[in-house]
Amino acid sequence: MADQVSTPRAASRIAVTVMDLGSEPVPCPFFGKCDGIVVHDVDTGAREFHRNPPRAPQSLCDLLLTAGVDGIICGFIGEPEIRRLRAAGIDVRLGSGRYSVEELMACFCDLPEA
Numbered sequence: 001m002a003d004q005v006s007t008p009r010a011a012s013r014i015a016v017t018v019m020d021l022g023s024e025p026v027p028c029p030f031f032g033k034c035d036g037i038v039v040h041d042v043d044t045g046a047r048e049f050h051r052n053p054p055r056a057p058q059s060l061c062d063l064l065l066t067a068g069v070d071g072i073i074c075g076f077i078g079e080p081e082i083r084r085l086r087a088a089g090i091d092v093r094l095g096s097g098r099y100s101v102e103e104l105m106a107c108f109c110d111l112p113e114a
Contacts, residue, residue: 011071011091014108015039015064016101018049025049027097027104029075032057039067040105057081064090073104073111082114
């Protein structure tokens with residue numbers, strides 16, 4: 001019997017931390033200070049915006065867990081938040097604010113891990 005190699009499952013619900021500046025959200029450089037997250041369902045193409053009124057790292061972690069995401073793209077994120085999200089099975093990736101939300105979501109697997 002051949003050895004089986006486990007490959008990571010691709011994320012199917014990807015979130016991006018964003019600032020809500022009007023017409024469309026833009027990536028936010030700071031994890032806990034973002035206005036919310038845009039969640040993209042890879043299977044259906046649906047998108048949802050979830051607000052983060054407290055603008056705190058703890059509340060954002062809670063929001064991500066409630067939203068049922070399995071991948072997150074963000075700017076700066078602290079070690080406690082990385083550990084908490086990874087423990088919940090969420091793939092944490094770093095993305096630059098110089099790209100749009102759509103561009104970041106499209107290249108999720110190529111982004112560096114936090």
